[in-house]
Amino acid sequence: MRPASEAEKARLNDTFADLCRILSPSGEEAACAEHIERELRGIGLGVERDEAGNLLARLRGRGERTILLCAHLDTVPPHAPVDPVLVDGAWENANDGILGADNKAAVAMLIELARRCSVEGSPVGVELLFTVQEEIGLLGAQAFDKSQLKAEFGYVFDHATAIGEVVTAAPTLYRVEAEFLGKSAHAGIRPEAGHSAILAAAHAAARMPHGRIDPETTANLGYFHGGVESTNVVPERARLLAEVRSVDPEKAEAVLAGIIDALHDGASHGACDVDVITSKQVLGYRQKPSSPAVVAAEAALRAHGYEPKRIATGGASDANVFEAAGIQCVNVANGTEHNHEPTERVTQYALEAMLDIGLTLLEEAATA
Template sequence: MNKDRMISNFIEMVKIHSPSLGEKEYSDYLIEILKKLGLEIYLDEGYKVYGGTAPTIFAKLKGQTTGEGITLAAHTDVVEPSKNTNPLIDGDIIKTDGTTTLGGDDKAGIASIIEVLRTIIEENIEHEDIYLILTPCEENGMLGSKNINWDNVPKHMIPAKDVIVIDNSGKAGLIAHTAPSRYNFKIIFKGRKAHAGIEPEKGINAIQLASIAISTMKMGRIDELTTSNLGSIESMFPSNVVADLCVVTGEIRGHSIDTILETLDIYEKCCSVATNSFGGEYSFEKICDFPTLKPLDDLKFANKFAKIYEDLGVTTKLQIIGGGSDSNIFAEKGYNSIIVGVGMENVHTVNESLDTRELIKTTEAIIKYIKKI
C-alpha cells in the first residue's frame, strides 16, 4: 500500500463539503475514482424519498477466484460544522483549526477502502469479488441505508453477506460486532385549557400530567444492556393559561427487543395512571428506528479478522457497542457486519482527530484479509 497517497487522498476528501442531505459533490468525486479503477457501479436512488442529493453507491471489483467475496462499507456524509475544513498535520495526527469537524467519520474509512482497492489492483493480488456500499445520510438517522430499494439492485451487484464497516471510533483492532436496537417514543398529553388566574379549577394542566407520568418512569440505565432517555418536553403557553397540550419525546435502546417493549409498556401505564388520576388524555406512539446488530456466525467472522490484526502485531478487542449504524440496517437483510476502528477520536466535535498510524494498520489488515479469503 502507498501510505502517503492514502493520507493525501484523505486530506483531499475532507476538503469536500458533504453534510447529511448534501453529499452530491463528494459522491460524484467517489464515483469518478471508482470508475477509473474499473469497478462496476450501481447507484440506488433512495435519496429521492427523503429529499437528499446523493445515491447509495454500490460497486464491485470482480475477482479471479471463487467464493462468497467480501463487502466493504462506509458512509459519505459528515457531521456539521464541516464547511471549509482546514486539515492540519501534526506528526501522525490530523486535526482541524478547531472551527469544524474533521470528517474522519467517515472519510477515513473511505480513504482506507480506496487504498485497499488501489493496492489490490496495482499488485495484481488474486481475490474473490469485492463489493462496496457507500451510503449517504448515515449521520441523519441512517436514511441512506434505510431507503435502499433492494429489489432494484442487479442480482450480480448484491453485496457479499460478510461486511467490514470501516466506521468505528478509536484505534485499529477494535472490532464491534453487536449493537442495540433503538425505539423512539412520542407521548402527547391533552388537558383542558382555562384562565390560570380567574378559573384554574376548570383546567387540566397537560404539563403537570406529563410531569407526574415522567416522575414514575425509570430513566437512564434500565439494565446492563438497556438505556432510556428523554429528549424533549414541549408546551408553549403563556403563564396565564392552563396548558392543554404537552408533547414528550424520548428513546429506549437495548439488545433485547422484549425488554425494550416491556419498558415501553411500563411507560404507557405511567401515562395511564396520571391521566386516570387527574383527568385528561394521552396518546403513546412508538417506532423502531433501527434493529439490533448481532453476529450471525457465533463471532467466526469477527475472530477471523481479529487474527489478521494480531498477525500484524495489533492488539484486538471485540466490542458490544451502544450506538447504531448502517450495520444495524444491513442486519435486517441478513448481512453479517463487523465495525472496525481507524484511529478516529472525538468524533462529532470540532476537536475530532485522526491517528494515521491506526488508519494504516486497519488498511493493511483489510488487504491481508482479502489475500487470505
C-alpha cells in the first residue's frame, strides 16, 4: 500500500493528540472508548463492545486470510491533565505527567490505518481490537471472548523502544500474596507475650530473591504493609505482595519456590502463621523466527529502512493472552519513549513511520 500522505500524517497527529487529552486510566476507559467508537463508525465500520469494555471492529480483505491488530485504551494513572505539545518534533505533555503514548500512539495509528482501508480496501482481513485494563494485568484481553476471532495471527504495538525491535519472547509471571498473622500485646508492658507479624515479614523480605536474578528472570517485592498506627501495640498482621517473571518457565518456578521458602522461614522465625497465595497471571512464550507473523513484521520493517532486531522482554502485553489462546501474536516496538514516566514522549517521525509500517504490514501478512 502507498505510504501515508501529508494529509494522513497531519490527521494522525491530530487523532493522537485528541486521544491523549482524554484521560483513561485503567478502569476509566469509557470516554476514550466512546471517542474511538465514533471515529470508527464515522468511517463506516461496525463496532462491538463487550461487557468488559473492549471494542472490536472488522475490515474486509481481498484475500482469505485475516489478522488481528490490537492496542489498549488504558494508561497508568496520569497524576496531571494531559496537554499534548510539540517540542523539537516530539509530542510531550506540557504538564508534569504521562503523555499517554502508551498505548495511544498505537490506537491512533490503527484508526488511521482503518480510515485508509475503509476507502481503498485491505490486502488482508483485519480484526481491530481495542482492549481495556491492560496496565493492571491484561484484564481486558483476558476477559475478551477469543473464540469470536477469525485471525490466523496478530500484532500488538506495545513496546516502548526504538522502531525495529520485534518481541519474540515474553515472560511467565507469578504473583505472590502473603498474609502474616502474629499475636498482639502491649508493647510497653508485655512485649514478650506478642509475636510481631512485621518482624516476621521483614525477615522473609530480607531473604527472598530480589531484582535481576539472571538475564531472563526478575523478582520484586512490590508491597509491604503491617500493624496499626500506634507504637504501643506489637503488630498482629502484615501483608506482602511480590512477583516473579522469567522467559524460562522453569526458572520462574524455581525463583517462586525460593520466595515461598523465605516466607515460611520468616513466619517460623517470628513465631507467626503465614498464608501464601500464588497465581500464574501471565503465561510466557517464545516464537519461531520462521513463523508467518514474525516474517511479515520483519519484512514490513525492512521495507521502510529498519533492520529488525528480535528481542526477549521482561514485560507482559496483550500478546501473552492471545498466545495462550492459540493465536500467535507479535509485539512490535512503536518508537515511544519513557512510558509510565512524566518524561514520556513520541516523535512525530516515529508516529508517522508506524502508520507506514502498519500499512505495509497488511500486504506482507497477506502473503507470508
